[in-house]
Amino acid sequence: MFVKVCGLSTPEAVHEAVNAGADAVGFVLTASPRVVSPPQAAALLGGVPEGVAAVGVFRDEPAADAVAIARAAGLEWVQLHGERTAEDVKTVHDAGMKLIRAVTMSAAPEAFGNWGEELLLIDAAVPGSGEAWDYGSVAAIPALTGRRWLLAGGLDPENVSQAATAAVAWGVDVSSGVEASRGVKDLDKIRAFVKAAKA
Numbered sequence: 001m002f003v004k005v006c007g008l009s010t011p012e013a014v015h016e017a018v019n020a021g022a023d024a025v026g027f028v029l030t031a032s033p034r035v036v037s038p039p040q041a042a043a044l045l046g047g048v049p050e051g052v053a054a055v056g057v058f059r060d061e062p063a064a065d066a067v068a069i070a071r072a073a074g075l076e077w078v079q080l081h082g083e084r085t086a087e088d089v090k091t092v093h094d095a096g097m098k099l100i101r102a103v104t105m106s107a108a109p110e111a112f113g114n115w116g117e118e119l120l121l122i123d124a125a126v127p128g129s130g131e132a133w134d135y136g137s138v139a140a141i142p143a144l145t146g147r148r149w150l151l152a153g154g155l156d157p158e159n160v161s162q163a164a165t166a167a168v169a170w171g172v173d174v175s176s177g178v179e180a181s182r183g184v185k186d187l188d189k190i191r192a193f194v195k196a197a198k199a
Contacts, residue, residue, distance in 0.1 A: 001164060002171030003197045004150060005178065005190055006057060007034035013185040014047040020194035023171070024053035026079065029069050030061060033183035034175065041073035055079050055100060063088035067095040079121065089115045100150070102127075105137065112143040120144070121173055124153030130176040132159055136166035157192035161199065172197050 005017040006026030027041040028034040048054045055077040056070035079100040092099040101117040106125040124133045132154035151169035156177030180186040
């Protein structure tokens, strides 16, 4: 199970995620309670070893802007939320970067197709709510068969194993589910989440 821990903003949280066995860590570079600046992300990157993907997360920024900001932070991965096109995928790849394209369960069927991104992230119909949803409904999307994709939205240490199984997920992504309060990571929860997901 591929595990991404997102919204990290302190060296301690990065260390905990990496030590616990996370395959990817995410730094939010867009308006959010978890936002970090490119220089902050660059500093946090120092705690990310080779082999762990470091991802810059963006919401509605144009792909070219996201690429420029991620590059300033020294990141090789970009995660794009919001309404996207195949041209956005090309923009990221032309810059020599890898892409996680995020879609919500309420997106049009064609949004779940393979546009050439490295990973697809499937979020709740209402992203950012932190609430659990019908994870099993993802298993019924034919376009995901044989693909690498991450399940997100409302996951926590208690429900991740059941949710990933129901969705037949290749990987999982967590942010608010490992927080002590909004934007503040709980190191014990990070450890527990990665352990539960990997089990």
